[in-house]
Amino acid sequence: MAEPLLELRDVHVRYGVIEAVRGISLTVAEGEVVTLIGGNGAGKTTTLRAISMVHGPSQGQIFFRGEEITSLRSDQVVARGIIQVPEGRHIFPNMSVAENLSMGAFQRRKAPRKEISEEIDRVFTLFPILKERSKQAGGTLSGGEQQMLAIGRALMAKPKLLMLDEPSMGLAPQVVETVFEVIHTINSEGIPVLLIEQNAQMALNSARRGYVIETGEIVLEDEAKTLLGNERVRKAYLGEE
Amino acid sequence: MDCNPGLIGPALITGLILGSLYALIALGYTMVYGVLKLINFAHDAVFAFGAVSTWYILGQVFGLVGPQSGLTLVIVLLAFLMIGGLASGGVAVGLERVAYRPLRKRHAARLSYLISAIGASFFATYMLQQDFLPFMLGPGPRQYPNVIEAGAAGFSFSLMNVRVTGPRLLVVVAAFVCFFILDRLINKTSTGRSIRALSEDPVAAQLMGVNVDRVIVTTFFVGGFFGGVAGALYGTLFGSIAWNLGFIPGIKAFTAAVLGGIGNIRGAMLGGLLLGLIENGSTICIGPEWKNVIAFTMLPLVLIFRPTGIMGERIGG
Numbered sequence: 001m002a003e004p005l006l007e008l009r010d011v012h013v014r015y016g017v018i019e020a021v022r023g024i025s026l027t028v029a030e031g032e033v034v035t036l037i038g039g040n041g042a043g044k045t046t047t048l049r050a051i052s053m054v055h056g057p058s059q060g061q062i063f064f065r066g067e068e069i070t071s072l073r074s075d076q077v078v079a080r081g082i083i084q085v086p087e088g089r090h091i092f093p094n095m096s097v098a099e100n101l102s103m104g105a106f107q108r109r110k111a112p113r114k115e116i117s118e119e120i121d122r123v124f125t126l127f128p129i130l131k132e133r134s135k136q137a138g139g140t141l142s143g144g145e146q147q148m149l150a151i152g153r154a155l156m157a158k159p160k161l162l163m164l165d166e167p168s169m170g171l172a173p174q175v176v177e178t179v180f181e182v183i184h185t186i187n188s189e190g191i192p193v194l195l196i197e198q199n200a201q202m203a204l205n206s207a208r209r210g211y212v213i214e215t216g217e218i219v220l221e222d223e224a225k226t227l228l229g230n231e232r233v234r235k236a237y238l239g240e241e
Numbered sequence: 242m243d244c245n246p247g248l249i250g251p252a253l254i255t256g257l258i259l260g261s262l263y264a265l266i267a268l269g270y271t272m273v274y275g276v277l278k279l280i281n282f283a284h285d286a287v288f289a290f291g292a293v294s295t296w297y298i299l300g301q302v303f304g305l306v307g308p309q310s311g312l313t314l315v316i317v318l319l320a321f322l323m324i325g326g327l328a329s330g331g332v333a334v335g336l337e338r339v340a341y342r343p344l345r346k347r348h349a350a351r352l353s354y355l356i357s358a359i360g361a362s363f364f365a366t367y368m369l370q371q372d373f374l375p376f377m378l379g380p381g382p383r384q385y386p387n388v389i390e391a392g393a394a395g396f397s398f399s400l401m402n403v404r405v406t407g408p409r410l411l412v413v414v415a416a417f418v419c420f421f422i423l424d425r426l427i428n429k430t431s432t433g434r435s436i437r438a439l440s441e442d443p444v445a446a447q448l449m450g451v452n453v454d455r456v457i458v459t460t461f462f463v464g465g466f467f468g469g470v471a472g473a474l475y476g477t478l479f480g481s482i483a484w485n486l487g488f489i490p491g492i493k494a495f496t497a498a499v500l501g502g503i504g505n506i507r508g509a510m511l512g513g514l515l516l517g518l519i520e521n522g523s524t525i526c527i528g529p530e531w532k533n534v535i536a537f538t539m540l541p542l543v544l545i546f547r548p549t550g551i552m553g554e555r556i557g558g
Contacts, residue, residue, distance in 0.1 A: 054447050074448070075450045075453075078450030086444060086445065090444055091442075092441045093442075094441055094555045095438075103438055103445075104449060106431070106435065157450065
């Protein structure tokens with residue numbers, strides 16, 4: 001197998017005395033959609049925050065394109081092209097939709113204006129509703145619109161790896177479908193995706209490989225199709241008896 | 242209580258002048274609160290350094306005394322405001338480095354910041370009372386370089402039966418120029434955008450690639466800079482300074498920031514002007530000895546009846 005794009009080696013994350021992630025190892029290769037599924041408090045969000053260096057690992061190593069990024073700052077991780085759409089969307093509530101999008105391109109602020117506005121147009125093609133709302137404050141959007149804005153904002157950074165944390169949470173089924181369609185589109189353009197979900201059905205249907213995380217540890221890893229057929233997964237995450 | 246309508250003019254004008262100063266100082270409190278959600282109680286000392294640095298560099302080192310005129314005056318005034326601003330900006334950045342960043346890196350509780358800030362403020366203020374270094378003021382008041390003629394010979398005009406002198410006019414004009422510049426900086430530049438982002442959602446700001454430490458330093462510097470400009474204006478307005486000059490204007494500016502909505506930059510400008518007008522407006526009907534009582538009564542009133550201040554807590558326009 002070729003060298004993975006992203007590799008976590010025995011990553012631990014602590015919050016004070018609590019160890020929320022206890023030795024996770026995973027990889028994402030070029031072009032893949034990989035999903036990390038698990039219940040509430042299993043350590044999924046903590047894992048993503050560690051990769052983004054919002055709250056870095058206490059132990060273990062993270063590599064991106066062969067370079068160790070474990071001791072970088074969050075802005076340096078973003079500069080490498082690792083872009084996260086956080087859980088709960090984290091839209092800037094008082095900034096307009098357009099301003100939120102340009103915050104996504106914050107590290108490209110020296111890029112020509114034309115390039116940025118082309119990028120914004122691309123996001124508007126993916127999510128036409130955002131164009132209608134472009135002057136509106138981010139905080140006034142509906143949950144679904146905010147999720148679209150959060151994804152659009154991440155795309156403005158030209159990600160080399162896109163990480164999505166619970167993009168379907170709290171959204172109406174139709175909106176969830178739109179969001180997953182867009183994830184497909186993004187991936188078909190060659191952007192690898194690391195997807196965190198509680199909606200295991202949707203996640204495993206769109207991913208190539210999956211990891212199952214429980215209480216801070218990986219308990220299963222396999223092809224997504226295989227996981228869909230796995231009895232333990234079916235019982236615990238697909239709501240089957 | 243008997244009101245004297247003849248005092249309306251003077252109260253309005255004095256209110257506007259002092260209010261402009263409060264507003265300039267309030268910007269520092271509000272900006273730091275915006276990004277760190279902490280009240281920088283050492284900002285009164287930061288403000289004081291704007292007056293002290295200009296007194297020392299321009300008055301003591303360059304020996305500027307007596308009124309200047311024409312182009313020289315313009316250059317000298319710009320030098321005053323820039324030096325005051327840069328010195329205070331530098332002090333604010335140094336303060337962040339020694340009093341706040343170590344706490345931030347240890348994820349300290351909010352109360353620790355407050356205590357650290359008050360400690361830093363007292364430290365800096367009482368250092369100014371010493372006299373073992375040339376820039377320290379010592380125990381007594383010091384004469385501030387009077388580069389604008391404020392006496393009968395100088396420029397002045399009469400407005401609502403009040404004589405508006407050069408220094409008084411300067412305070413208001415300089416303050417409004419500062420408001421304009423800062424408003425543009427916050428709402429139109431990428432630096433301003435990063436400050437607003439950090440203020441609105443620190444996690445999202447990090448995920449957008451904002452360098453948090455750098456933005457915090459920038460915020461302290463910009464807030465300190467305008468506090469320093471206010472310090473230089475204070476010296477020019479009153480003609481003399483003392484080691485504890487920061488104390489009363491500092492807490493009034495803090496009150497102004499709360500009144501306008503702490504964390505909100507336009508709120509700080511509005512709150513400063515309003516506080517100046519309210520405390521001086523009170524002298525129309527009650528004795529001037531009540532001014533500070535009236536001003537500080539605003540603090541509990543706002544916190545009880547409108548805790549987010551007039552304009553709310555958002556930082557941008």
